[in-house]
Amino acid sequence: MKRVGVLVSYFSRDLFRSWTGVLAIAGALVFYLVAIASVIGDLDRDYYALVIGGFFGFWSLLLTVLLADRAHCSTSYMILYRLPARAAFLAAVTLTAVLVTGILEIAVALFSLPRLEAPVTASMAMDLLPVWVAWLALGAGLGLHMSELVRRGWSRTALYGLLALVLFVLSERQGGAAVGLVDRLSWIPSFIVDPGRWEWLFRAVDVLIWPLAAAVRVARAVPYTVLESLSPALTLLLAAVFYGLAASLFNSKDLILPDG
Amino acid sequence: MIQVSDLTKRYGAVTALERLSLTVPAGTVFGVLGPNGAGKTTLLRLIVGLLFPDEGQIELGCLRHELGYLPERPHFPPRFRIGEYLRVVGQASRLSGGALDQAVAAALAQTGLGEFADQRISACSKGMLQRLGLAQGLLADPDLVLLDEPFSGLDPAAQAAMWALVRELRHAGKTIVVSTHRLNEVSQICSHIGILSRGRLVRSGPLKEVLVPRSQVLIKVDQLPDEVAGQLSELHPALRVNGSEVLLPDDAIRVKAAAVRLLIDAGVDVLHLEQRRATLEQVYLETVAL
Numbered sequence: 001m002k003r004v005g006v007l008v009s010y011f012s013r014d015l016f017r018s019w020t021g022v023l024a025i026a027g028a029l030v031f032y033l034v035a036i037a038s039v040i041g042d043l044d045r046d047y048y049a050l051v052i053g054g055f056f057g058f059w060s061l062l063l064t065v066l067l068a069d070r071a072h073c074s075t076s077y078m079i080l081y082r083l084p085a086r087a088a089f090l091a092a093v094t095l096t097a098v099l100v101t102g103i104l105e106i107a108v109a110l111f112s113l114p115r116l117e118a119p120v121t122a123s124m125a126m127d128l129l130p131v132w133v134a135w136l137a138l139g140a141g142l143g144l145h146m147s148e149l150v151r152r153g154w155s156r157t158a159l160y161g162l163l164a165l166v167l168f169v170l171s172e173r174q175g176g177a178a179v180g181l182v183d184r185l186s187w188i189p190s191f192i193v194d195p196g197r198w199e200w201l202f203r204a205v206d207v208l209i210w211p212l213a214a215a216v217r218v219a220r221a222v223p224y225t226v227l228e229s230l231s232p233a234l235t236l237l238l239a240a241v242f243y244g245l246a247a248s249l250f251n252s253k254d255l256i257l258p259d260g
Numbered sequence: 261m262i263q264v265s266d267l268t269k270r271y272g273a274v275t276a277l278e279r280l281s282l283t284v285p286a287g288t289v290f291g292v293l294g295p296n297g298a299g300k301t302t303l304l305r306l307i308v309g310l311l312f313p314d315e316g317q318i319e320l321g322c323l324r325h326e327l328g329y330l331p332e333r334p335h336f337p338p339r340f341r342i343g344e345y346l347r348v349v350g351q352a353s354r355l356s357g358g359a360l361d362q363a364v365a366a367a368l369a370q371t372g373l374g375e376f377a378d379q380r381i382s383a384c385s386k387g388m389l390q391r392l393g394l395a396q397g398l399l400a401d402p403d404l405v406l407l408d409e410p411f412s413g414l415d416p417a418a419q420a421a422m423w424a425l426v427r428e429l430r431h432a433g434k435t436i437v438v439s440t441h442r443l444n445e446v447s448q449i450c451s452h453i454g455i456l457s458r459g460r461l462v463r464s465g466p467l468k469e470v471l472v473p474r475s476q477v478l479i480k481v482d483q484l485p486d487e488v489a490g491q492l493s494e495l496h497p498a499l500r501v502n503g504s505e506v507l508l509p510d511d512a513i514r515v516k517a518a519a520v521r522l523l524i525d526a527g528v529d530v531l532h533l534e535q536r537r538a539t540l541e542q543v544y545l546e547t548v549a550l
Contacts, residue, residue, distance in 0.1 A: 006351040017339035074335045078396050081308045082353045084325045255310045259335055 003083065007092030010079075011067060012100065020066050024059075028104040031055050032111060042117035049128055049219040052112065056105040057135035064097040064143030072149040074257045087247040090150070094140045094243060101136055131219045134235035138212075141242030150246045152253050159245075169205045211235045261286040261435065262307060262404070267316035269302055276302040278459045279316070284437055284452065286321055286403075289430050291446040291467070292439040294456030295548055300439040301332055303456070304408045307437070320404065321435070325353075328402035332409045332439075334393035336381045342392055343368065343377030346399060353400040367395040371425065387418035394425060405429060407438040411445075423449065443541050447471065457548040471544065474510035475537050479519065481506070482529035488522070495519055 015021040035051055036043070071093055083089055113120060144150045145159045214231035217224045262284035269277040277299045284290040292300045305311045309324045320327070336345060346364045355363050368374045371391040376384070384392065390410060397405055407426070411419045423445050429436055430449065440446060446453065447467065454464040463470045481504050489501045496512035499519070506523075508516055513535075523530055 003352055003354070006348065010348045010352075014337050014339070074331065074333075075337050077310065077329070077331045078334065078336070078349055078393075079352055081310060081327075081329050082325050082349065082400070084323075252312065254312055255305075259333065 003088050004092050004095065007079065007089065008096050008099065011071070011092055011096040014070065015067065015096065015100065018070070020070060023066075024063055024100060024104065027059060027062075028056075028108055031059075032108050036108065036112045036115060039115070043112065043115045044117055045124065046220045048109075048112060048116055049131070050216065052105065052109055053128070053132045053135050053219060056101050056108075056132065057139040059104070060097055060101040060136040060139030061143035061146070062139075063101055064094060064140040065146045067093050067097050068144060068147030068149040072147065072257060074259050076257060077255075080255060086251050090144065090243075090247050090250050093149070094144060097140045097143065098136045101139075102133070105132060105136070127218055130232035131215045131235075134215060134232040134239065137236055137239035138242070141239035141246070144246035145242065150250050150253075152249045155249055166205050166208060169201060170209055208238075211238060261319075261321035262290075262437070263319040264303075264307075265317050265319075267303075267306065267318065268314050269299075269306060269311065270314050276459050277306070277313075280456075280459070280461050281316075282454050282461055282464045284435060286435050287433050288451045289426065289436045289438065289449050291450035291453040292437060292456065293441070293443070293446065293453055293544060294439075295441075297458075298456040298548070299459045300456055301408055304329075304406050304437065304439060307406060322403050326400065326402055326404075328397035328400070328405040330390075330393045330397045330405075330407045330410055333412065334389060336389065336392060338380070338382035340381050341378050342373055342381060342384070342388075345381060345392070346395060349396045350399050355400060363399050363401070367399045370398060370428070371395040372421065386413050387415065387421075390414055390418065390422065394422070398429075402434070404435045405437070407436065409439055409441075411440060411442055419445075443471075443544055455544065455547050462547055471547075474543065475513060475535060476510060477508040477513055477516050477533070477535045479506040479508070479523070479530060480504060480532035481523060482531055484528060485526070488526045488528060491522055491526075492519055495522070 015024070035055065039047075071089070076089070080086065080089055142163075145156055211231045211234035214224070214228040215235050217228055218231055262282075264280060264282045267277055267280040268275070280299075280303065292303060294300050302311065306313055307318055307320070308327065308329050340348070343364060346367060347360060350360045350363055364377075365374075368377055371394050373388065373391055373395060376388065381389070381392070390413075394407070394410065397407070410422055410426075414422060419442075426436060426438065426449055438446075438450070450467055452465060453467050453470050455462045455470065484501065484504055484506070492501055492506060493499060495515045495518055496508070498509050498512040499515065500507045500509070506519060508519065516535075520530065520533065
């Protein structure tokens with residue numbers, strides 16, 4: 001853990017001495033000016049929770065990709081060879097992205113408070129923070145797989161292909177259940193036989209997406225169930241699965257890093 | 261000590277190392293020699309753990325993350341200061357407090373970078389970067405140090421300084437593996453060598469056994485009739501005739517007197533006779549051409 005802390009400090013210093021660090025801050029500033037400051041009238045709670053949380057979840061993904069690609073160069077050899085486990089290196093990249101984005105998110109959230117239509121209560125903060133943290137972690141977990149540092153063979157294509165499939169199935173589900181998908185694929189003879197055979201896929205997608213959908217309910221000013229209140233933890237679990245997969249790819253990868 | 265057994269590494273269809281086995285005894289300076297593309301860097305990266313072998317295994321006499329390593333053409337984060345960077349890598353090696361301060365100061369002093377601790381890495385010369393690379397490798401006082409082409413791109417003075425450092429490490433009893441092309445220095449410092457060629461270990465062992473400097477005799481004559489040239493070739497199969505020159509390699513030196521006598525008896529004017537020792541480079545080139 002101490003090594004991870006040292007590396008987080010190293011990556012942070014390296015980031016903020018580069019244009020990537022300037023980009024991270026500038027992006028947050030532009031977001032604030034466009035999505036918060038320029039909005040006419042007061043912000044409602046749902047807008048505040050979802051737009052800020054959603055943007056910085058994406059920003060966490062982007063910063064993870066940028067940080068991982070900065071680390072994917074031969075300057076990292078001197079760090080990597082002295083680590084008993086490579087996972088510490090990846091954990092540091094992820095944690096740096098989450099911390100930096102988290103700090104930017106808190107700053108934007110605090111600056112946006114005066115624009116809210118109603119003052120923030122402790123209960124609102126308790127609802128929002130776990131959801132935002134979970135989205136930051138999920139963004140970072142997904143971002144790792146976009147980077148060259150983690151990619152092995154077709155891993156990136158496979159993962160993002162799977163995510164595209166999930167989103168496609170989800171869109172079909174929302175647009176009229178299983179029939180829409182089956183109709184589109186009806187040119188394949190086996191699909192005509194039994195449309196119900198793909199029900200398991202829709203259920204699997206529902207299970208995967210549920211934590212995210214439930215977290216949106218938690219973040220919004222709508223009543224949510226006890227089960228839904230666990231959604232940030234489940235989203236974190238999903239992020240941990242993505243991180244674990246990335247660590248497993250990185251641990252057994254041949255590291256031939258470009259000069260940089 | 262390093263024990264490498266049946267090591268094979270492939271990059272797609274290219275075999276970088278093939279069934280390589282070698283032993284680096286503890287406390288020795290082991291030179292890894294070989295032309296470009298022979299597999300030297302791959303071997304060192306496999307030992308360090310940056311690459312994984314397809315077959316075979318590597319056993320080290322220390323924990324892998326406790327060795328010291330200088331990569332080929334080391335790069336550093338340019339916006340860090342030398343001392344600051346060494347503190348980071350020292351902390352990554354679990355040094356802290358007074359031990360970290362001492363280790364950084366010692367590494368800076370050992371590599372002659374003491375007065376440059378506050379200098380930005382982006383302002384360092386090639387020689388300074390190479391010394392910084394060595395400093396980070398020595399920071400945690402490792403028993404095993406791997407140096408990948410530590411002299412490439414250095415001017416003669418910097419090279420001499422680097423060799424002096426390697427000598428110091430040898431006297432301190434470290435096990436050092438150094439990959440290089442510089443045979444003359446290798447012959448002065450390395451106790452053992454391994455010669456790689458096309459991914460295979462061609463020779464390995466104590467330097468004096470592997471690279472034995474050999475002699476050869478060169479005879480220059482005025483004009484050499486074909487008939488006499490034929491008679492000379494019959495003296496020894498290794499003897500070579502090239503125009504007006506007769507070359508007797510190490511194996512054929514014992515027929516030197518007979519060759520000279522044959523030339524004089526045949527009335528050929530012997531203009532020049534010279535016995536010379538083959539350089540290490542020549543022996544090395546013959547070895548990698550095997």
